[in-house]
Amino acid sequence: MKIRKYYARTMREGLQQIKEELGPEAIILHSRKVRRRGFRGFFMPRQLEIMAAVEDDTTPASTPDSTFGTDHVMQELTQLKSLVHRLVLKGEESAEEGENEHVLYWKRHLEQHDLAPELLEDIFEEIRLKLQGEVQLTREIMALILQKMVAKRVRICQEKPSRLQVFIGPTGVGKTTTLAKLAAHYSIYQREKVGLITVDHYRIGAVEQLRTYAEIVDLPLEVVMSPRDVGPALRRLEQCERILVDTAGRGTGNIVQINELGSYISHLKPADILLTISATTRWQDIKYIAESFKKLDYNRLVLTKLDETKCFGAVLNAVYASEAPLTYLTDGQNVPDDLKFPSEVDVPSLLIGVKD
Ligand SMILES: Nc1nc2c(ncn2[C@@H]2O[C@H](COP(=O)(O)OP(=O)(O)OP(=O)(O)O)[C@@H](O)[C@H]2O)c(=O)[nH]1
Ligand SMILES: [Mg+2]
Incomplete structure:
Protein backbone atom coordinates (compact mmCIF):
# COMPACT_ATOMS: atom_id res chain seq x y z
CA MET A 1 0.00 0.00 0.00
CA LYS A 2 1.27 3.48 -0.94
CA ILE A 3 0.66 6.18 1.67
CA ARG A 4 1.22 9.86 0.86
CA LYS A 5 0.66 13.24 2.52
CA TYR A 6 -0.82 16.13 0.52
CA TYR A 7 -1.25 19.84 1.29
CA ALA A 8 -4.02 21.92 -0.21
CA ARG A 9 -6.23 24.91 0.50
CA THR A 10 -9.46 22.97 0.22
CA MET A 11 -10.51 19.35 0.29
CA ARG A 12 -11.64 19.64 -3.31
CA GLU A 13 -8.19 20.80 -4.40
CA GLY A 14 -6.54 18.06 -2.33
CA LEU A 15 -8.77 15.34 -3.78
CA GLN A 16 -7.93 16.51 -7.29
CA GLN A 17 -4.19 16.19 -6.56
CA ILE A 18 -4.68 12.76 -4.99
CA LYS A 19 -6.79 11.54 -7.90
CA GLU A 20 -4.17 12.69 -10.39
CA GLU A 21 -1.27 11.07 -8.53
CA LEU A 22 -2.71 7.98 -6.89
CA GLY A 23 -5.63 7.33 -9.18
CA PRO A 24 -9.36 7.12 -8.50
CA GLU A 25 -8.99 4.16 -6.11
CA ALA A 26 -7.10 6.14 -3.48
CA ILE A 27 -8.72 6.40 -0.10
CA ILE A 28 -8.40 9.17 2.46
CA LEU A 29 -6.94 7.93 5.71
CA HIS A 30 -6.86 11.16 7.61
CA SER A 31 -7.02 14.93 7.21
CA ARG A 32 -6.43 17.89 9.46
CA LYS A 33 -5.97 21.63 9.33
CA VAL A 34 -2.44 22.84 9.85
CA ARG A 35 -1.41 26.43 10.41
CA ARG A 36 1.32 28.09 8.35
CA ARG A 37 4.38 28.96 10.32
CA GLY A 38 4.99 32.55 11.51
CA PHE A 39 2.76 35.43 12.57
CA ARG A 40 1.07 35.77 9.18
CA GLY A 41 -0.32 32.33 9.85
CA PHE A 42 -2.80 33.95 12.22
CA PHE A 43 -4.38 35.79 9.33
CA MET A 44 -3.96 33.20 6.62
CA PRO A 45 -6.37 30.35 6.15
CA ARG A 46 -4.95 27.10 7.50
CA GLN A 47 -3.79 24.49 5.02
CA LEU A 48 -5.32 21.11 4.77
CA GLU A 49 -3.03 18.15 5.32
CA ILE A 50 -4.48 15.00 3.76
CA MET A 51 -3.13 11.52 4.19
CA ALA A 52 -4.13 9.28 1.30
CA ALA A 53 -3.41 5.66 0.45
CA VAL A 54 -3.77 3.30 -2.48
CA GLU A 55 -3.13 -0.41 -2.91
CA ASP A 56 -0.01 -1.13 -4.96
CA ASP A 57 -1.94 -3.25 -7.46
CA THR A 58 -5.46 -1.97 -7.40
CA THR A 59 -8.22 -3.88 -9.04
CA PRO A 60 -10.30 -1.80 -11.47
CA ALA A 61 -13.58 -0.64 -9.97
CA SER A 62 -15.69 -2.73 -12.27
CA THR A 63 -14.79 -5.12 -15.03
CA PRO A 64 -17.08 -6.99 -17.35
CA ASP A 65 -16.13 -10.32 -15.73
CA SER A 66 -16.14 -9.13 -12.13
CA THR A 67 -17.69 -11.48 -9.65
CA PHE A 68 -20.47 -10.59 -7.25
CA GLY A 69 -17.88 -10.58 -4.43
CA THR A 70 -15.54 -8.01 -5.99
CA ASP A 71 -18.43 -5.74 -6.98
CA HIS A 72 -19.80 -5.88 -3.51
CA VAL A 73 -16.46 -5.04 -1.91
CA MET A 74 -15.90 -2.18 -4.36
CA GLN A 75 -19.37 -0.83 -3.66
CA GLU A 76 -18.71 -0.87 0.06
CA LEU A 77 -15.35 0.77 -0.46
CA THR A 78 -16.96 3.55 -2.52
CA GLN A 79 -19.58 4.12 0.16
CA LEU A 80 -16.89 4.19 2.81
CA LYS A 81 -14.87 6.68 0.78
CA SER A 82 -17.80 9.01 0.34
CA LEU A 83 -18.59 8.78 4.06
CA VAL A 84 -15.00 9.68 4.95
CA HIS A 85 -15.07 12.59 2.46
CA ARG A 86 -18.27 13.92 3.96
CA LEU A 87 -16.86 13.73 7.47
CA VAL A 88 -13.65 15.42 6.40
CA LEU A 89 -15.52 18.22 4.58
CA LYS A 90 -17.65 18.76 7.68
CA GLY A 91 -14.48 18.98 9.75
CA GLU A 92 -13.07 21.48 7.26
CA GLU A 93 -16.09 23.76 7.65
CA SER A 94 -16.00 23.75 11.43
CA ALA A 95 -12.25 24.26 11.45
CA GLU A 96 -12.73 27.40 9.31
CA GLU A 97 -15.31 28.70 11.73
CA GLY A 98 -12.87 28.47 14.58
CA GLU A 99 -10.01 29.89 12.53
CA ASN A 100 -8.20 33.10 13.47
CA GLU A 101 -10.60 33.42 16.33
CA HIS A 102 -9.55 36.89 17.47
CA VAL A 103 -9.76 38.36 13.98
CA LEU A 104 -13.13 36.73 13.42
CA TYR A 105 -14.37 37.86 16.82
CA TRP A 106 -13.61 41.51 16.05
CA LYS A 107 -14.90 41.29 12.50
CA ARG A 108 -18.24 40.03 13.80
CA HIS A 109 -18.23 42.66 16.54
CA LEU A 110 -17.76 45.47 14.00
CA GLU A 111 -20.35 43.94 11.67
CA GLN A 112 -22.83 44.11 14.54
CA HIS A 113 -22.03 47.81 14.78
CA ASP A 114 -23.05 48.03 11.10
CA LEU A 115 -19.60 49.15 10.05
CA ALA A 116 -19.44 49.47 6.27
CA PRO A 117 -18.05 46.27 4.68
CA GLU A 118 -15.67 48.47 2.68
CA LEU A 119 -14.25 49.91 5.89
CA LEU A 120 -14.06 46.53 7.54
CA GLU A 121 -12.06 45.13 4.66
CA ASP A 122 -9.82 48.17 4.54
CA ILE A 123 -9.05 48.00 8.27
CA PHE A 124 -8.26 44.28 8.34
CA GLU A 125 -6.23 44.50 5.15
CA GLU A 126 -4.12 47.22 6.76
CA ILE A 127 -3.61 45.07 9.85
CA ARG A 128 -2.58 42.14 7.68
CA LEU A 129 -0.08 44.23 5.74
CA LYS A 130 1.36 46.11 8.67
CA LEU A 131 1.88 43.46 11.29
CA GLN A 132 4.96 41.44 10.62
CA GLY A 133 7.03 39.22 12.87
CA GLU A 134 6.12 36.97 15.71
CA VAL A 135 3.48 38.64 17.86
CA GLN A 136 1.40 36.76 20.38
CA LEU A 137 -1.99 37.84 19.16
CA THR A 138 -4.70 38.01 21.78
CA ARG A 139 -8.17 39.51 21.76
CA GLU A 140 -6.88 42.43 23.82
CA ILE A 141 -3.96 43.13 21.46
CA MET A 142 -6.37 43.05 18.52
CA ALA A 143 -8.61 45.52 20.39
CA LEU A 144 -5.71 47.95 20.82
CA ILE A 145 -4.71 47.65 17.18
CA LEU A 146 -8.30 48.19 16.06
CA GLN A 147 -8.73 51.22 18.30
CA LYS A 148 -5.77 52.80 16.51
CA MET A 149 -7.15 51.84 13.09
CA VAL A 150 -10.52 53.40 13.91
CA ALA A 151 -8.97 56.55 15.43
CA LYS A 152 -6.98 57.02 12.24
CA ARG A 153 -10.15 56.92 10.16
CA VAL A 154 -12.29 59.29 12.23
CA ARG A 155 -11.52 62.61 10.61
CA ILE A 156 -12.14 65.42 13.03
CA CYS A 157 -12.61 69.03 12.10
CA GLN A 158 -9.51 70.88 13.28
CA GLU A 159 -10.33 74.26 11.82
CA LYS A 160 -12.25 77.01 13.53
CA PRO A 161 -15.87 76.95 12.45
CA SER A 162 -16.85 79.52 9.89
CA ARG A 163 -18.86 82.61 10.86
N1 LIG B 1 -32.71 61.35 21.18
C1 LIG B 1 -32.37 62.42 20.50
N2 LIG B 1 -33.31 63.16 19.88
C2 LIG B 1 -32.91 64.25 19.19
C3 LIG B 1 -31.55 64.63 19.09
N3 LIG B 1 -31.50 65.74 18.31
C4 LIG B 1 -32.78 66.03 17.97
N4 LIG B 1 -33.62 65.14 18.49
C5 LIG B 1 -35.08 65.07 18.36
O1 LIG B 1 -35.42 64.74 17.03
C6 LIG B 1 -36.65 65.33 16.68
C7 LIG B 1 -36.48 66.14 15.39
O2 LIG B 1 -35.60 67.22 15.66
P1 LIG B 1 -35.51 68.50 14.75
O3 LIG B 1 -34.43 69.35 15.29
O4 LIG B 1 -36.86 69.13 14.61
O5 LIG B 1 -35.10 67.84 13.38
P2 LIG B 1 -34.92 68.57 11.97
O6 LIG B 1 -33.81 67.90 11.27
O7 LIG B 1 -34.80 70.03 12.16
O8 LIG B 1 -36.30 68.19 11.28
P3 LIG B 1 -36.92 68.87 9.95
O9 LIG B 1 -36.69 70.34 10.04
O10 LIG B 1 -38.36 68.50 9.98
O11 LIG B 1 -36.20 68.25 8.80
C8 LIG B 1 -37.07 66.18 17.86
O12 LIG B 1 -37.97 65.45 18.64
C9 LIG B 1 -35.76 66.39 18.62
O13 LIG B 1 -35.96 66.60 20.01
C10 LIG B 1 -30.57 63.82 19.75
O14 LIG B 1 -29.37 64.06 19.73
N5 LIG B 1 -31.03 62.73 20.44
MG1 LIG C 1 -35.91 71.59 11.38
Missing part, protein backbone atom coordinates in the same frame (compact mmCIF):
# COMPACT_ATOMS: atom_id res chain seq x y z
CA LEU A 164 -21.72 81.34 8.70
CA GLN A 165 -22.88 77.76 9.30
CA VAL A 166 -25.67 76.15 7.26
CA PHE A 167 -27.28 72.93 8.47
CA ILE A 168 -28.58 70.59 5.78
CA GLY A 169 -29.75 66.99 5.74
CA PRO A 170 -32.70 64.62 5.63
CA THR A 171 -35.95 65.28 7.51
CA GLY A 172 -36.13 64.95 11.27
CA VAL A 173 -32.46 64.23 11.95
CA GLY A 174 -32.16 67.09 14.46
CA LYS A 175 -30.92 70.05 12.41
CA THR A 176 -33.03 72.68 14.20
CA THR A 177 -32.34 71.21 17.65
CA THR A 178 -28.58 71.07 16.99
CA LEU A 179 -28.64 74.63 15.71
CA ALA A 180 -30.46 75.74 18.89
CA LYS A 181 -27.86 73.95 21.04
CA LEU A 182 -25.05 75.69 19.17
CA ALA A 183 -26.77 79.07 19.32
CA ALA A 184 -26.95 78.74 23.11
CA HIS A 185 -23.39 77.41 23.31
CA TYR A 186 -21.89 80.25 21.28
CA SER A 187 -23.97 83.02 22.81
CA ILE A 188 -24.06 81.90 26.46
CA TYR A 189 -20.74 80.06 26.93
CA GLN A 190 -18.61 81.84 24.32
CA ARG A 191 -20.35 85.19 24.70
CA GLU A 192 -20.51 85.68 20.95
CA LYS A 193 -23.09 87.79 19.15
CA VAL A 194 -25.16 85.13 17.38
CA GLY A 195 -27.82 85.59 14.69
CA LEU A 196 -30.18 82.98 13.24
CA ILE A 197 -31.64 82.56 9.77
CA THR A 198 -34.22 80.02 8.73
CA VAL A 199 -35.09 79.17 5.17
CA ASP A 200 -37.53 76.52 6.40
CA HIS A 201 -40.98 77.91 5.82
CA TYR A 202 -42.26 74.65 4.32
CA ARG A 203 -43.15 72.68 7.41
CA ILE A 204 -45.96 73.95 9.63
CA GLY A 205 -44.48 75.09 12.91
CA ALA A 206 -40.88 75.11 11.65
CA VAL A 207 -40.41 78.88 12.06
CA GLU A 208 -42.13 78.84 15.47
CA GLN A 209 -39.82 76.03 16.62
CA LEU A 210 -36.75 78.15 15.92
CA ARG A 211 -38.39 81.38 17.07
CA THR A 212 -39.03 79.79 20.48
CA TYR A 213 -35.32 79.01 20.88
CA ALA A 214 -34.34 82.46 19.55
CA GLU A 215 -36.61 84.15 22.09
CA ILE A 216 -35.33 82.05 25.02
CA VAL A 217 -31.71 83.01 24.30
CA ASP A 218 -32.73 86.44 22.97
CA LEU A 219 -31.22 86.16 19.50
CA PRO A 220 -32.24 87.91 16.26
CA LEU A 221 -34.01 85.61 13.79
CA GLU A 222 -34.45 86.24 10.07
CA VAL A 223 -37.03 84.23 8.15
CA VAL A 224 -36.06 84.03 4.49
CA MET A 225 -38.82 83.23 2.01
CA SER A 226 -36.87 83.24 -1.27
CA PRO A 227 -33.21 83.05 -2.36
CA ARG A 228 -33.13 86.77 -3.17
CA ASP A 229 -34.06 87.58 0.46
CA VAL A 230 -30.85 85.93 1.71
CA GLY A 231 -28.60 88.94 0.96
CA PRO A 232 -30.77 91.49 2.85
CA ALA A 233 -31.11 89.06 5.82
CA LEU A 234 -27.32 88.70 6.00
CA ARG A 235 -26.93 92.46 5.92
CA ARG A 236 -29.37 92.85 8.80
CA LEU A 237 -27.23 90.43 10.82
CA GLU A 238 -23.99 92.20 9.88
CA GLN A 239 -23.12 92.83 13.53
CA CYS A 240 -23.25 89.14 14.38
CA GLU A 241 -19.99 87.25 14.91
CA ARG A 242 -21.76 84.00 14.13
CA ILE A 243 -24.76 83.24 11.95
CA LEU A 244 -26.47 79.85 12.07
CA VAL A 245 -28.78 78.91 9.20
CA ASP A 246 -31.55 76.33 9.52
CA THR A 247 -32.92 74.64 6.40
CA ALA A 248 -35.88 72.39 5.74
CA GLY A 249 -35.25 68.66 5.87
CA ARG A 250 -35.09 67.45 2.31
CA GLY A 251 -36.14 64.03 1.12
CA THR A 252 -33.02 62.07 0.32
CA GLY A 253 -32.95 61.57 -3.42
CA ASN A 254 -35.50 64.35 -4.05
CA ILE A 255 -33.51 66.23 -6.68
CA VAL A 256 -36.04 69.05 -7.02
CA GLN A 257 -36.00 69.82 -3.29
CA ILE A 258 -32.22 69.55 -3.07
CA ASN A 259 -31.75 71.85 -6.09
CA GLU A 260 -34.13 74.37 -4.56
CA LEU A 261 -32.11 74.35 -1.35
CA GLY A 262 -29.00 74.82 -3.48
CA SER A 263 -30.41 78.10 -4.82
CA TYR A 264 -30.53 79.45 -1.23
CA ILE A 265 -27.09 78.10 -0.37
CA SER A 266 -25.50 79.79 -3.38
CA HIS A 267 -26.30 83.13 -1.66
CA LEU A 268 -24.92 81.93 1.67
CA LYS A 269 -21.23 81.79 0.84
CA PRO A 270 -18.56 81.60 2.14
CA ALA A 271 -20.01 79.23 4.70
CA ASP A 272 -19.56 75.89 6.38
CA ILE A 273 -22.21 73.55 5.01
CA LEU A 274 -22.92 70.92 7.65
CA LEU A 275 -24.44 67.66 6.49
CA THR A 276 -26.47 66.37 9.43
CA ILE A 277 -27.01 62.63 9.77
CA SER A 278 -28.59 60.61 12.56
CA ALA A 279 -26.37 57.94 14.14
CA THR A 280 -29.31 55.55 13.83
CA THR A 281 -28.95 55.53 10.03
CA ARG A 282 -27.91 52.28 8.39
CA TRP A 283 -24.83 52.15 6.19
CA GLN A 284 -26.67 51.85 2.87
CA ASP A 285 -28.79 54.91 3.72
CA ILE A 286 -25.77 56.91 4.84
CA LYS A 287 -24.20 56.23 1.46
CA TYR A 288 -27.40 57.38 -0.26
CA ILE A 289 -27.65 60.56 1.86
CA ALA A 290 -23.99 61.48 1.33
CA GLU A 291 -24.39 61.01 -2.40
CA SER A 292 -27.74 62.86 -2.70
CA PHE A 293 -26.57 65.96 -0.81
CA LYS A 294 -23.15 66.08 -2.45
CA LYS A 295 -24.26 68.70 -4.95
CA LEU A 296 -24.74 71.14 -2.05
CA ASP A 297 -20.97 71.01 -1.46
CA TYR A 298 -21.10 70.18 2.21
CA ASN A 299 -17.74 70.34 3.94
CA ARG A 300 -18.62 69.34 7.53
CA LEU A 301 -20.43 66.53 9.24
CA VAL A 302 -22.81 66.50 12.21
CA LEU A 303 -23.82 63.23 13.83
CA THR A 304 -27.00 63.37 15.92
CA LYS A 305 -28.92 60.97 18.19
CA LEU A 306 -25.94 59.01 19.49
CA ASP A 307 -28.10 58.29 22.53
CA GLU A 308 -30.59 56.39 20.39
CA THR A 309 -28.34 53.59 19.25
CA LYS A 310 -25.92 50.97 20.48
CA CYS A 311 -24.42 50.53 17.01
CA PHE A 312 -21.81 53.17 16.43
CA GLY A 313 -20.56 52.14 13.00
CA ALA A 314 -22.58 55.07 11.62
CA VAL A 315 -20.04 57.54 13.00
CA LEU A 316 -17.19 56.10 10.99
CA ASN A 317 -19.47 55.23 8.05
CA ALA A 318 -20.66 58.84 7.78
CA VAL A 319 -17.10 60.22 7.81
CA TYR A 320 -16.15 57.66 5.19
CA ALA A 321 -19.14 58.25 2.89
CA SER A 322 -19.19 62.05 3.16
CA GLU A 323 -15.39 62.54 3.22
CA ALA A 324 -16.19 65.42 5.57
CA PRO A 325 -14.71 65.89 9.03
CA LEU A 326 -16.80 65.31 12.10
CA THR A 327 -17.67 68.70 13.56
CA TYR A 328 -20.46 68.27 16.12
CA LEU A 329 -22.20 65.32 17.76
CA THR A 330 -25.40 65.26 19.76
CA ASP A 331 -26.66 62.71 22.24
CA GLY A 332 -30.04 63.82 23.47
CA GLN A 333 -32.93 66.27 23.17
CA ASN A 334 -31.78 68.68 25.86
CA VAL A 335 -30.92 72.14 24.59
CA PRO A 336 -28.11 73.14 25.00
CA ASP A 337 -26.51 70.37 27.05
CA ASP A 338 -26.66 67.36 24.72
CA LEU A 339 -24.03 68.68 22.36
CA LYS A 340 -20.52 67.31 22.02
CA PHE A 341 -17.41 68.36 20.16
CA PRO A 342 -15.46 65.54 18.48
CA SER A 343 -12.57 65.86 20.94
CA GLU A 344 -15.01 64.96 23.73
CA VAL A 345 -16.16 61.71 22.16
CA ASP A 346 -13.99 58.62 22.15
CA VAL A 347 -15.22 57.08 18.90
CA PRO A 348 -12.73 54.14 18.92
CA SER A 349 -14.01 53.09 22.36
CA LEU A 350 -17.61 53.37 21.22
CA LEU A 351 -16.83 50.87 18.49
CA ILE A 352 -14.25 48.66 20.10
CA GLY A 353 -15.45 48.85 23.67
CA VAL A 354 -17.42 45.97 25.09
CA LYS A 355 -21.09 46.21 24.22
CA ASP A 356 -23.61 45.61 26.98
